[in-house]
Amino acid sequence: MKTIDNDIKFGQLKKVYLLYGEERYLVRQYRDKLKKALALPDDTMNFSIFEGEDVNVKEIIDLSETLPFFADRRVIFIEDSKLFKKGGEELAEYLEELPETTYVVFVEEEVDKRSRLFKAVMKQGNAVEFVTQTEETLMKWIGARIGREGKNITQAAYRTFISKTGTDMENIEKELEKLICYTLDKDVIEPEDVEAITTEQISNKVFDMVDAIAAHRQKQAMDLYYDLLALREAPMRILFLITRQFQILMTVKVMSNQGFGNKDIASKAGCPEWAVRKYQGQAKAFSLEQIKKALQDGVEYEEAVKTGRMNDQMAVELFIAAYSRGE
Numbered sequence: 001m002k003t004i005d006n007d008i009k010f011g012q013l014k015k016v017y018l019l020y021g022e023e024r025y026l027v028r029q030y031r032d033k034l035k036k037a038l039a040l041p042d043d044t045m046n047f048s049i050f051e052g053e054d055v056n057v058k059e060i061i062d063l064s065e066t067l068p069f070f071a072d073r074r075v076i077f078i079e080d081s082k083l084f085k086k087g088g089e090e091l092a093e094y095l096e097e098l099p100e101t102t103y104v105v106f107v108e109e110e111v112d113k114r115s116r117l118f119k120a121v122m123k124q125g126n127a128v129e130f131v132t133q134t135e136e137t138l139m140k141w142i143g144a145r146i147g148r149e150g151k152n153i154t155q156a157a158y159r160t161f162i163s164k165t166g167t168d169m170e171n172i173e174k175e176l177e178k179l180i181c182y183t184l185d186k187d188v189i190e191p192e193d194v195e196a197i198t199t200e201q202i203s204n205k206v207f208d209m210v211d212a213i214a215a216h217r218q219k220q221a222m223d224l225y226y227d228l229l230a231l232r233e234a235p236m237r238i239l240f241l242i243t244r245q246f247q248i249l250m251t252v253k254v255m256s257n258q259g260f261g262n263k264d265i266a267s268k269a270g271c272p273e274w275a276v277r278k279y280q281g282q283a284k285a286f287s288l289e290q291i292k293k294a295l296q297d298g299v300e301y302e303e304a305v306k307t308g309r310m311n312d313q314m315a316v317e318l319f320i321a322a323y324s325r326g327e
Contacts, residue, residue: 003126004030008037015098016125018084018106018118022270025169026130031077031107038103039075049077057083057091064094064102072101079107088117095120132167135272142172146189149180153189159274160194166201167272175199202233206241207278209320210249214285218324225320235312236305239319243298250291252276253283294323 007013017034019027039047046068050060055078068074083091084106092115098104104125111118111127121127133141139158146153153161165175175198182197183189205224212221228238251269266273283291301319304310310318 001030001128004033004128008033013037014125016095016104016121018121018127019130020108020111021130023130023132023169025173027107034105038073043071045069046071046073047075049079051079053082055081061094064099068101074102076102077105077107080109084108084111084115084117088115092117092120095124098124132270133169135274138162138167142176145176151183151187151189157189157191157194160191161198164198164200164204166203202228203241206245210242210245211282213320213324214282216324218321221320221324225316235316236302239298239302239316243295246291246294248279249283249286252279253288253291256280
């Protein structure tokens with residue numbers, strides 16, 4: 001991120017940028033920064049966006065060859081194209097011949113770093129990955145955001161807030177707006193304020209569900225599942241979240257057994273460092289073989305639904321029932 005900030009600050013913009021990663025809030029922030037730095041406002045003649053998997057590479061190349069109209073640059077943004085997963089070879093070759101007046105910005109969620117297009121971007125410009133931010137970074141960001149409103153937040157309130165929102169910065173921003181408005185007449189945000197207004201993430205309910213499964217509290221696990229259905233969560237989305245939870249537990253269990261520190265575990269598992277202790281506690285309820293079997297069963301239930309051999313709601317019920325039965 002600092003490299004992009006410096007490029008903009010010193011006017012040394014590169015010909016090609018790739019912004020990618022799971023922290024979509026930051027991806028969008030830096031996409032907008034680059035757009036503002038590269039293109040004049042409302043310059044539809046020299047600024048173009050191509051979106052989706054069906055982008056026409058030949059059309060992009062033809063446009064890149066066109067000189068800008070009464071401007072220094074022609075700017076092309078290519079978003080969510082999946083070209084870094086497949087089909088980007090022609091564009092990779094072309095980037096080596098990109099005209100001096102053309103600037104290209106790719107915005108993607110996932111990329112294959114082995115792809116020819118990724119290597120071409122690294123050669124001609126800069127690829128920046130936006131990962132889930134550390135607990136320390138999020139704490140500073142939240143503190144600064146609240147500070148701008150002339151408020152403070154207690155440590156307990158912060159912990160409650162982040163446990164409800166998760167680490168997605170876009171969701172945090174949305175929930176912060178609600179919290180700040182709710183505490184308009186207060187200087188200090190306290191846990192009861194967070195409890196009153198902050199929406200709990202679906203992933204938290206899934207964590208509680210896996211907790212109930214681990215403790216063989218079948219009725220509670222099923223009740224949580226039906227709560228999610230009542231919130232209009234699709235059964236297969238719920239199954240995905242449950243299996244993702246088991247994937248995190250496997251990473252945490254294996255790395256904890258190997259003596260890795262919580263910071264390394266958090267980085268590999270894709271969770272905040274403070275949450276590692278919660279996952280370690282939950283992982284103790286399962287053997288490594290049970291976790292592997294749960295992941296395998298999740299894939300098999302999903303396949304059964306996709307092939308029409310099983311109803312989606314029933315598939316999740318069977319999964320929960322199988323792993324929440326008492327010994």
